[in-house]
Amino acid sequence: MDSDSDFYGDEETITxxxxxxxxxxxxxxxxxxxxxxxxxxxxxxPLEEPPASxxxxxxxxxLPGARQxxxxxxxxxxxLPPGTTAWAPGxxxxxxxxxxxxxxxxxxxxxxxxxxxxxxxxxxxDFIEKANKSGxxxxxxxxxxxxxxxxxxxxxxxxxxxxxxxxGKWMLFPESWxxxxxxxxxAHGTARNELGIxxxxxxxxxxEKKERLICVYTYDFRDKGDVARVLNRLRQLELVRHGGRQxxxxxxxxxxxxxxxxxxxxxxxxxxxxxxIFTYLKEKANR
Numbered sequence: 430m431d432s433d434s435d436f437y438g439d440e441e442t443i444t445x446x447x448x449x450x451x452x453x454x455x456x457x458x459x460x461x462x463x464x465x466x467x468x469x470x471x472x473x474x475p476l477e478e479p480p481a482s483x484x485x486x487x488x489x490x491x492l493p494g495a496r497q498x499x500x501x502x503x504x505x506x507x508x509l510p511p512g513t514t515a516w517a518p519g520x521x522x523x524x525x526x527x528x529x530x531x532x533x534x535x536x537x538x539x540x541x542x543x544x545x546x547x548x549x550x551x552x553x554x555d556f557i558e559k560a561n562k563s564g565x566x567x568x569x570x571x572x573x574x575x576x577x578x579x580x581x582x583x584x585x586x587x588x589x590x591x592x593x594x595x596x597g598k599w600m601l602f603p604e605s606w607x608x609x610x611x612x613x614x615x616a617h618g619t620a621r622n623e624l625g626i627x628x629x630x631x632x633x634x635x636x637e638k639k640e641r642l643i644c645v646y647t648y649d650f651r652d653k654g655d656v657a658r659v660l661n662r663l664r665q666l667e668l669v670r671h672g673g674r675q676x677x678x679x680x681x682x683x684x685x686x687x688x689x690x691x692x693x694x695x696x697x698x699x700x701x702x703x704x705x706i707f708t709y710l711k712e713k714a715n716r
Contacts (some may be wrong), residue, residue, distance in 0.1 A: 435632040443552065468580040485528040489627060502620045511630045512609040521630040523612075527623040530648070535593050539685060542592035546585055553581040553694050582696060584634040590651070596626070597650035597680040597700065599660060601668060602640040614666045615643055623660050650680040650700055657706045657713075669703055676703045
């Protein structure tokens with residue numbers, strides 16, 4: 430997602446948009462899930478037409494397996510269905526970008542975050558080792574380690590903000606036989622500016638998995654309102670259910686420095702769960 434291309438309306442685009450306008454059925458649209466309003470206000474309204482500037486964006490244009498703005502979402506899904514598109518080196522994912530959100534002009538400094546984040550985790554490891562060898566009671570040791578872990582997490586968040594490594598994702602794990610159906614809903618929602626900045630889905634490996642991973646990205650893990658808005662839209666699309674199987678949100682900064690489930694520092698791998706965010710939404714609605 431490091432490079433992007435801009436798209437300006439040409440004759441082909443005008444023809445495609447004209448076709449969409451002439452075939453638009455308001456009755457069908459209003460009865461569809463996409464017409465439902467979120468209880469949170471999005472950062473911008475879902476759009477069906479290019480913005481006033483006439484300019485769309487594709488931050489994924491250079492990636493193998495990405496949707497191009499010269500094709501419709503339906504054409505992209507037909508060309509590269511995740512259920513049967515084979516995995517290959519460099520072709521592990523299929524991508525679709527939200528064309529209404531331009532890439533951030535402030536460059537991400539991944540090297541700064543990785544070097545600084547790795548050093549901070551090393552300090553936390555040293556602290557844990559010394560605390561465990563101190564001979565003090567387990568209660569005191571665990572309390573001090575917990576305090577230092579909290580400080581380390583805050584330092585990593587601050588470093589991520591300084592380095593502009595701020596994106597995160599909701600992770601969906603549909604069963605493999607449903608991956609085309611779920612990905613279709615995610616792809617259309619992303620292209621309509623209803624979800625986040627980008628989405629991706631795993632391609633089909635040599636050995637079929639029971640589940641496939643779909644990631645729905647948001648622009649900033651610190652913006653809890655936007656993170657919640659995207660989850661709420663996933664609920665409206667019937668891809669997530671309150672009270673059903675939980676899904677989790679993870680910041681990309683954690684992936685960059687190898688913080689996964691069961692890590693040695695006991696730092697939670699995910700930042701939010703769907704149940705936590707649904708409770709947040711309910712409380713917000715009742716205020």
